[in-house]
Amino acid sequence: MSEAWMGVLSAGVVAVAVFGVFLVLEYLLRRGFRRLGRRSALLAGLVEHTSRPLRCFGAVLILRLTVFVALPPTGWTGPVTHAMTLALIGSGAWLLAGVLLSAEQTALSRLRVDERDNRHARRVQTQITLVRRVTVAGVAVLALAAMLMTFPGARAAGTSLLASAGVIGAIAALAAQSLLGNVFAGLQIAFSDAIRLDDVVIVEGEWGRIEDITLTYLVVHIWDDRRLVIPTSHFMSNPFENWTRREAALLGTVEIDVDWAMPVEEMRTELRSVLDATDLWDGRVCVLQVTDAVNTLVRVRALVSAVDAPTLFDLRCLVRERLVAWARTRHPYALPRLRSERVPTGPRPAPAAATEPTEDARLFGDSPDGREREHAFTGPDRS
Structure with missing residues (x-):
């Protein structure tokens, strides 16, 4: 066997031995972190998210040092060294992303989003999630740029591009206008x-x-289990209703059309009885008012409150159902109805002689104030 191959074999044995020692140290370190992770969420997150990238980074680093130190420079060591350098940059970026993810989960684990008043916790959760995505994307871009800069041709191209950075920046801004708009909206x-x-x-x-928020789009989990995906720029440039921006408690209405004969005060008492008998009501608002009374119907509106939107929906349905059943059983004569009048078909009476309208039939009345306003709207008397 030639001396060159003996050198390669010996270098490989040394690399395997060093990597074995590294795996033993990594295993002991991981076991220690897991024990400490019972009291520290950060150490537990590091063990979970950095074990694989750390082993990959260590293996590539050991091989890279072995090739650089133990092997003489030959025609094939250059491409192998370059490939290992690229793998080292990629595994290092993977390891850094794992550290960022561990830090994010540690920060999120201290937030209590399962409470009723969790507005502040959800705000911090949204900020941490988006910042982590920005930083991970930045790490990926920097790693890709570092890989490209290892090629001599890419370095020369980068130098020429820097000379025309203004033109390239303008073109890139126009080409990525929509993408950048979504990122800034996120x-x-x-x-x-x-x-x-x-x-x-x-x-x-x-x-x-809101189920998920990224730098470019939002995912809305609709009540019937559909998902509505909306670009962030479109979301921020169009109006929307946020029912839980300040607090989760809400007010809701139930409108019922009844006949003019409905006893409203008894209906108000029945509404109070319905709300007192259910756990869906939070005890804040119980109001029943007549909001409209035209034509043949009277519109009654019940205003109720609940701790959150799903509970409010169930409460509105319950109130509507109980009030309808109460009106049907207790006051069936006051249900909505249409009235008609039969007009006699005999000879019509002669029209009454025209008489001067009384003062209560005039627009402004026959008082001094009414005559003054009538003069202001009709102008001076020309008779």
């Missing part, structure tokens, strides 16, 4: 507190919860 969502994860919203005529 950052605006993260820090403007206009919307957070798990907020109840009505957007595009659909009712649902």
Whole structure:
């Protein structure tokens, strides 16, 4: 066997031995972190998200040092060294992304989003999630740029591109206008507190919860398990309803059309009885008012309150059902109805002689104030 192959074999044995020692140390370190992770969420997250990238990074680093130190420079060591350098940059970026993900999960684990009043926690959760995505995307871009800069041709191209950075920047801005608009809208969502994860919203005529927020789009989990995906720029440039921006408690209405004969005070008492008998009502608002009384019907509106939007929907349905049943059983004569009048078909009486309208039939009345206003609107008397 030639001396060159003996050198390669010996270098390989040394690399395997060093990598074995590295795996033993990594295993002991991981076991220690897992024990400490019972009391530290950060260490537990590091063990979960950095074990594989750390092993990959260590293996590539050991091989890279072995080729650089133990092997003499030959025709094939150059491409192999370059490939290992690219793998080292990629595994290092993977390891850094794992560290960022561990830090994010540690911060999120301290937030209590399962409470009733979790507005602040959801705001911080949205900000941490979007910032982590920005930083991971930045790490990926920097790693790709570092890989490209290892090629001599890419370095020369980068130098020439820097000379015309203004033109390239203008062209890139025009080409990526929509993408950059969505990215800036995502950052605006993260820090403007206009919307957070798990907020109840009505957007595009659909009712649902904010399930996910990225730099370019939002996902709304609609009540019937559909998902509505909306670009962030479109979301921020169009109006939407946020039912839980300040608090989860809401007010809701139930409108019922009844006949003029309905005893409203008894209906108000029945509404109070319905609300007192259910756990869906939070005890804040119980109001029943007549909001319209024209033509043949009277519109009655019940205003109720609940702790959150799903509970409010169930409460409105319950109130509507109980009031309809109460009106049908207790006051069937006051249900909505249409009235008609039979007109006699005999000879019509002669029309009454025209008489001067009384003062109560005039527009402004026959008082001094009424005559003054009539003069102001009709002008001076020309007779």
